[in-house]
Amino acid sequence: MTPAGRIQAAIDLLGAVEAEARRPADAIANDFFRTRRYIGSGDRRAVSELAWGAIRQRMRLAWQLERLGSLTDARRLLIAHLLLVEGWPPQKLAGHFTGDRFAPAPLDAAEVELVRRLAGQPLLHPEMPQEVRLNLPGWAAQGLAARFGETLPAEAAAMEGAAPLDLRVNLLKTTREAARLALAAEGIAAEPTPYSPWGLRVADRKPVLNTAAFKDGLVEVQDEGSQLIALLTDARPGMRVADYCAGAAGKTLALAAAMGNRGHIVACDVSAPRLEGAAKRLRRAGVDNAERHLLVPGDKWRKRRGRSFDRVLVDAPCTGSGTWRRNPDARLRTTAQDLAELSAKQAAILADASDLVRPGGRLVYATCSLLPEEDEMQIERFLARHPDFVALPAPALWAGLCPAVPWPAEGPFMALSPARHGTDGFFAAVLERRP
Numbered sequence: 001m002t003p004a005g006r007i008q009a010a011i012d013l014l015g016a017v018e019a020e021a022r023r024p025a026d027a028i029a030n031d032f033f034r035t036r037r038y039i040g041s042g043d044r045r046a047v048s049e050l051a052w053g054a055i056r057q058r059m060r061l062a063w064q065l066e067r068l069g070s071l072t073d074a075r076r077l078l079i080a081h082l083l084l085v086e087g088w089p090p091q092k093l094a095g096h097f098t099g100d101r102f103a104p105a106p107l108d109a110a111e112v113e114l115v116r117r118l119a120g121q122p123l124l125h126p127e128m129p130q131e132v133r134l135n136l137p138g139w140a141a142q143g144l145a146a147r148f149g150e151t152l153p154a155e156a157a158a159m160e161g162a163a164p165l166d167l168r169v170n171l172l173k174t175t176r177e178a179a180r181l182a183l184a185a186e187g188i189a190a191e192p193t194p195y196s197p198w199g200l201r202v203a204d205r206k207p208v209l210n211t212a213a214f215k216d217g218l219v220e221v222q223d224e225g226s227q228l229i230a231l232l233t234d235a236r237p238g239m240r241v242a243d244y245c246a247g248a249a250g251k252t253l254a255l256a257a258a259m260g261n262r263g264h265i266v267a268c269d270v271s272a273p274r275l276e277g278a279a280k281r282l283r284r285a286g287v288d289n290a291e292r293h294l295l296v297p298g299d300k301w302r303k304r305r306g307r308s309f310d311r312v313l314v315d316a317p318c319t320g321s322g323t324w325r326r327n328p329d330a331r332l333r334t335t336a337q338d339l340a341e342l343s344a345k346q347a348a349i350l351a352d353a354s355d356l357v358r359p360g361g362r363l364v365y366a367t368c369s370l371l372p373e374e375d376e377m378q379i380e381r382f383l384a385r386h387p388d389f390v391a392l393p394a395p396a397l398w399a400g401l402c403p404a405v406p407w408p409a410e411g412p413f414m415a416l417s418p419a420r421h422g423t424d425g426f427f428a429a430v431l432e433r434r435p
């Protein structure tokens, strides 16, 4: 592909993402390249980099275009990206927009004027509103400001950074040090994570899925923050545990390992395909104390198993505002209405799941969001309606679990953020049903 051809392909990919505002951009990109097999791997990388660059900066680019009265279609977003982010001079841009075979059409008069006004300008404009400057969508800006206060700019910047590749060592099969050595023997350098006693952080994000260590179930890919949620659940050998929103079993695997494969764990979800995906992972990890349960409307299972579990983990569906480093398009896809709907859903799931907790047992509520609406406020509302539950202070629980590592968060709950902890953004609260 010529450099100009790559630009046109990036415009086409960006156009496909813009046209399907509700679908994850990586799924759209996969379809895009699947139907264009002629694009080789080097070109594919270059096209993706351009398109993802514009997706990451979309809010700022669109603001700059709108300020000049321009359309904000994929072509102009990419032009703005090349000028404001990549720092291209106008001549270079015009040299690629030639209309030659596979190249983008020549700039029209309005675009020439646009290029003239944007060229040499910084991406951040003095009149940019704070939320655009910080790359925060309107539906989340207030909540994040409430959580972070003065540190919001540093936190917002960290949310634009690259996420590390973390692994959880499967203690059913190995130790952290042995897994580290096994990976090193396959050319993958990794270091222990700072907070999780089960974690390894892979240097340079080297891919691990093809290593024997991964295929043999010695390690699983899991953000350190996610590992801490499983740790805080404090599932012990012999307990009865429900992972109520288990998905593809990311946390079930960690809980089963903490239980040493003893006791019983039920991985529940409303999604059959996700539970299907869990089966393979459970097998690979050598977990044999877990069953999967598909929750269906009118399910009698919850009633039958009422008040019988020692631990119930609710890893609730959420906006995912803590995972923007990995999914930069999620900030664009979600709306205020989504937040309101998710919040109602979280409250309903939490209330349903609480039925399963035995007296003296614990209910752990977690999200990968940092919005108080999905986190602390959810817990406050639940406790107001369920006086038979009390919140347990997470710092004290942590001190019992990991005495050698200082508790990483503040307050009674666990709130982790990319800037402070290097993890994705996570929240967890531990509640106990009064004996």
Ligand SMILES: C[S@@+](CC[C@H](N)C(=O)[O-])C[C@H]1O[C@@H](n2cnc3c(N)ncnc32)[C@H](O)[C@@H]1O
Pocket (backbone or CB within 6 Å): 226, 244, 245, 246, 247, 248, 249, 250, 251, 252, 268, 269, 270, 271, 274, 295, 315, 316, 317, 318, 349
């Ligand atoms: C954050 S994801 C779970 C991720 C998973 N725990 C892990 O660690 O990989 C939330 C899950 O909640 C499930 N879910 C959505 N509505 C639900 C409901 N009403 N009851 C139970 N699970 C639900 C979704 O299908 C999704 O798999």
